Amino acid sequence: MTTRSMTLSRPAPLTASPLALETRSVPSPGEGELLLRVAACGVCRTDLQICEGDIEARTLPIVPGHQIVGHLEAIGPGADGWKVGQRAGIGWLASTCGACAFCLGGRENLCPQARFTGWDRDGGYATHAVVRGDFAFHLPDGFDDLAVAPLLCGGIIGYRSLKRSGIRPGGVLGLYGFGASALLTIQVALHWGCRVFVSTRSASERARALALGAAWAGGYDEAPPAPLDASITFAPSGDVVVSALRATARGGTVAINAIHLDRIPSFSYDLLWLERNLVSVANYTRDDAREFLALAAEIPVRTATDVFPLEEANEALARLKRGEINGAAVLRSGEL
Ligand SMILES: [Zn+2]
Ligand SMILES: [Zn+2]
Structure with a gap:
């Protein structure tokens, strides 16, 4: 039996289609591992940055994709707590x-x-993936495969960003950038009774934010209508971090949800003075993931998805880069 994947051999601009279709034999799960038949895999900005070389590849060739939803085909020795046929996700x-x-x-x-x-x-830009059983998650039943995939990165890391920002129920929260992760984060913040102000360059993203319940939406350099108790920046731009700091109340926190930032520009110490905090958000813990997945089912969190066949991964990334994705891009590996 063979597996198909969209594999990165050498990072290159997306115009050169860095991912190529590859066929090989299906790997067997080792000690503690699971073999998943991939149903869906979310497409994340981090994948784009790895493919183009903005984030240096750690090993090549590599199959990108870290929002994998699949069904268990085989279980390696010692991968306790799983049964063949069960649905599993990994981030x-x-x-x-x-x-x-x-x-x-x-x-x-x-x-x-x-x-x-x-x-x-x-990762999951493939028909099969081998993952560690103790790092995979059981997924809530209320979501189908395509709908749950985007929760596995943007959702979980957005949730950790909320925790790192220190926002309390009922507080005033700023979101800077309004892509797939912010779309999920705002739903949790509104569930907690927060007032949410959204800043983004894109007029269509501002309209989407208001439709989802934001109290205000404006550009990066417009001052939100009230000082922010906390804010989260999603854009990979240091200028946006400074805008967020400028809008944050004394004692408030700006949490940077970005694995890669162009730079941090110099700024006046007055922006940080009075116990403002500037923090980064790195990865997640499995507890974050379990908490978020349970909360997402309870709310319930909704995402619009733009679905692409696996073979069109280059196109999905190109559309993400051009800002042409309306919710979250998801690759579909299996039959519908
Ligand atoms: Zn991601
Ligand atoms: Zn360790």
Whole structure:
């Protein structure tokens, strides 16, 4: 039996279609691993940055994709708690060492030995994927395969960003950038009774934010109508971080939800003074993921998806880059 994948051999601009279709024999799951028949895989900005080389590839060739929804075809020795045929999801965190101070202290997202799906080991732009059973998740029944895939990166990391921002129920929250992750994050914030102001360059994203319940939407340099208790930046731009800091109340926090930022420009210390906090958000812990998936089912969180066949992964990434995706891009590997 063979598996098809869209494989990155050498990072290149998307105009050169860096992903190529590859066929090989289906791998067997090793110790503690699961073999998934991939049904859907979300397309993330991080995939785009790996394919174009903005984030350096850790190993090549690599199959990108870290929002994988699949059904178990085979279970390796010692992968407890799973049965063939069950649905499973896996996100960015592929494995951690389990023994360092970060892992033992509830901060496995910072494990120096952490390995990542679609960066260190092959991901979900494929018909099959082998993942660690202890890093895979049971997925809530209320979501179909295509709908749940985008929750596995943007949703979980957006949820961790909310926690890192320190926003409390009923607080005033700013969101800077309004792509797939912000679309999910706002639904959690509104569920918590927050007032949400959205800043983004795109007029269509501003309209979408208002339709989803934002109290205000404007451009990056417009001042929101009230000081922010906390804000989260999603755009890979340091200028946007400074805009967010400028709008944040004394004692408030700006959480940067970006694995890659062009730079941090210099800015007046007055913007940080009075106990404002500037924090980054790195990866997630499995507890974050489980908490978010349960909350997403309870709310319930909704995402619009733009679905592409696996073979059109280059096109999906190109549309993401051009800002032409309306909710979240998802690759479909299986039959509908
Ligand atoms: Zn991602
Ligand atoms: Zn560790």
